Amino acid sequence: MSSVYDFSVRDIDGNQRSLAEWRGKTLLIVNVASKCGFTPQYRGLETLWQDQRDLGLVVLGFPCDQFGHQEPGGEEEIKSFCSTQYDVTFPMFAKLEVNGDNADPLYKWLKSEGKGILGSESIKWNFTKFLVGADGQVVKRYASTDAPEKIARDTLARLRG
DSSP: OOSGGGOEEEBTTSOEEEGGGGTTSEEEEEEEOSSSTTTTHHHHHHHHHHHHGGGTEEEEEEEOOOSTTOOOSOHHHHHHHHHHHHOOOSOBBOOOOOSSTTOOHHHHHHHHHSOOGGGOOSOOSTTOEEEEOTTSOEEEEEOTTSOHHHHHHHHHHHHHO
16 A cells, blocks of 8 residues: 555444545544543544645544453444544544554554654554545644644645745
């Protein structure tokens, strides 16, 4: 695979979606969880999506239950939680794995293209973020502790060229 647009993933409603749907957009891809200390970042991610989507930013949320069993529910429960607790309107996807033998191919590619600290590929926790340019290539990887408000400067700079 040569770009993020080569991947298809199942959305939270069970539909297969090609990431080519967002070709030419800047993407912020995030592994999320509903019962995590970083879960309030949903609010910042939604604000980022609302503030910058007309400029070409798309936030994509990928629930994952590999870190402390912090995303135990099914897709309907996750969708309801995100909607009622954080008014999430950005695209959400079906629960997947980001590490290990069963890691989704999208995440295998993201990790190989956007390595973490000291060249690590493994995702350490929920709310790790990947910024992908309009060309479909990983630009930067952010840790769980990097709040969406901090990332907003980078996304805005990228969108404005």
